[in-house]
Amino acid sequence: MTLFTDALLDDLRRLPGASYSFLKQLADDDATAHRQWLEAQVQRAPAALADRWVDVLGSLDNRRFFQGYAELATTTVLQRIGWRVTDLVWPGPSLAARDPAGSPFHLMPLGFIRQVRPADREAIARLARALNRVASRSRITVMVRRWLPHDFDPEPVRQAVDMWLREVDRAGWDGRYAEYRDDHVSLEFALTGERARKGQGAVALVLGPFDADRVMQTLERRLVHELDAWRLSAWAAHPVIVCCVADQPWGLPPGYLRELLYGKPVRQCTQPWDPRYTATFGPEFTPCLFRDPLYEALAGVVFIERRPDRVDPVAVTAFINPWCERPVAVDAMPGRVFAVHHLDANHPVMAWVDPPAP
Numbered sequence: 001m002t003l004f005t006d007a008l009l010d011d012l013r014r015l016p017g018a019s020y021s022f023l024k025q026l027a028d029d030d031a032t033a034h035r036q037w038l039e040a041q042v043q044r045a046p047a048a049l050a051d052r053w054v055d056v057l058g059s060l061d062n063r064r065f066f067q068g069y070a071e072l073a074t075t076t077v078l079q080r081i082g083w084r085v086t087d088l089v090w091p092g093p094s095l096a097a098r099d100p101a102g103s104p105f106h107l108m109p110l111g112f113i114r115q116v117r118p119a120d121r122e123a124i125a126r127l128a129r130a131l132n133r134v135a136s137r138s139r140i141t142v143m144v145r146r147w148l149p150h151d152f153d154p155e156p157v158r159q160a161v162d163m164w165l166r167e168v169d170r171a172g173w174d175g176r177y178a179e180y181r182d183d184h185v186s187l188e189f190a191l192t193g194e195r196a197r198k199g200q201g202a203v204a205l206v207l208g209p210f211d212a213d214r215v216m217q218t219l220e221r222r223l224v225h226e227l228d229a230w231r232l233s234a235w236a237a238h239p240v241i242v243c244c245v246a247d248q249p250w251g252l253p254p255g256y257l258r259e260l261l262y263g264k265p266v267r268q269c270t271q272p273w274d275p276r277y278t279a280t281f282g283p284e285f286t287p288c289l290f291r292d293p294l295y296e297a298l299a300g301v302v303f304i305e306r307r308p309d310r311v312d313p314v315a316v317t318a319f320i321n322p323w324c325e326r327p328v329a330v331d332a333m334p335g336r337v338f339a340v341h342h343l344d345a346n347h348p349v350m351a352w353v354d355p356p357a358p
Contacts, residue, residue: 001050003042003057004035021060022069022247037311041072048088049075049095062113070111070245071095073304073313077243077334078107091233094240099332105299106240108230110222113247115148115211123152124206130154132201136165139194144208146186156182161189165202216256219244227295239299239326246305250316258338261301261319262350263288278351280344281322290321299328302335322348 004026012027019025026035038057042050049071056068075085075095082100085107089096095107124144131142131154140161160180167173168191180187192204223242230240244250258265258279263286265279285291289298302318315334320327322340330339330353341351 001042001054003039003054008058018060020062022062022065023058023060033311038072041076045072045075046086049085052088052093063111066111066113066245066247067109068111069247070109070243070304073245073306074107074109074243074302077302077304077313077315081332081334083332089235091229094230094235099328101329101332103326104238105328106235106238108226108240108242110226110242110244111247112215112219112222112244114215120147120152120209123154124209127152127154127157128201128203128206130158131161131203134158134162134165134202136162136169136202137196138165138168138202139192139196139200139204140165140202141190141192141205141207142203143188143190144185144206144210145188147209148184152184157185157187161202164189212252212256215250215252216260220260223289223301227289227298231294231297236297239297239324239328241300241302241328242298243302243304245313246303249305249307250303252303254317257303257317257319259286259288261288261290261321263291265350266347275352275354278341278349280347280349282347290319291323296323296325299324299326300333302333304334322350 009027012024015024025031026038042053042057045053053068053072056064057072059065059068071093078097079085083097085095085097087096088094089106092108095109097105097107099105124147128142131140157180161178164173164178176191176193178189180189194204196202223244226242230236262279262281266282266284267280269278270276289295289301298321300318300320303316304313305316306313317335318333318337320330320333320337320339330337333339335355337353337355338350339353340348342349
């Protein structure tokens with residue numbers, strides 16, 4: 001079964017526009033390695049999965065395409081550590097699977113397309129280079145408050161900042177801040193109080209765009225929606241692991257994820273990103289997914305991402321639910337795992353477990 005036929009690739013290359021489409025991007029000559037990798041995964045998949053992936057990975061609709069990619073990525077990442085994925089299960093679809101010890105689980109792959117694209121970050125870098133061409137020697141920081149994907153032209157922003165800094169240099173501006181807004185961007189500029197030295201541009205620092213809050217809100221809504229559908233299905237009593245797959249690095253603060261899944265700890269040692277970090281969760285808790293009685297079948301959550309320097313997906317972190325009646329083993333989870341270190345008065349003390357060296 002062939003995923004990318006010569007006829008399909010020819011049609012995609014002749015298709016006008018649609019450069020936003022993941023499928024159209026895969027028709028580019030520099031995407032050959034990605035096509036070959038996807039083909040290989042489809043060829044080795046069970047028939048039901050292969051049929052599904054050939055269908056959805058042939059779609060110009062990015063959401064449909066990437067949901068299929070999420071299913072394929074989940075299968076690939078977990079097979080690396082000994083899982084066996086056997087079939088599709090509806091609704092969902094979810095994946096019927098067995099962990100390395102042979103215990104049955106359902107895997108729920110969810111695809112997430114981040115709003116801020118790598119191309120947008122390149123556009124922001126172009127903005128910084130344009131701002132460095134202003135005539136003023138006043139230095140500024142740039143805060144990207146809002147950024148919507150669009151065909152960005154930095155010149156109107158450069159002209160506005162140039163006019164502002166001329167006013168600053170003439171002592172005609174009261175305060176340290178200025179703002180630029182249009183239909184796609186919201187930018188805030190702050191004077192640093194420094195003067196540019198020889199060879200320095202006006203831009204001292206660019207911050208943002210900050211989309212972690214928006215991503216967390218989207219993540220929580222999607223998890224709750226899908227888990228509500230799961231608990232009303234015929235498979236509600238079966239343990240399920242949700243696999244969240246992003247089209248680019250997640251980059252979410254670990255504390256945000258911990259609070260969403262476990263609630264606030266009663267005690268923690270060091271900072272959440274420290275390898276020695278531990279968090280103790282007591283009998284009283286704030287609202288969270290893992291301790292919600294409606295989601296008692298939720299055994300864990302895995303975060304998987306695409307990276308620009310790799311063809312295959314990467315498992316970043318996994319979080320184990322210590323209150324699940326049928327918990328998943330630490331060595332059955334990919335990536336860096338947040339798991340039970342020990343019990344303190346029968347309450348879980350969680351810590352990070354690094355994956356074994358390859």
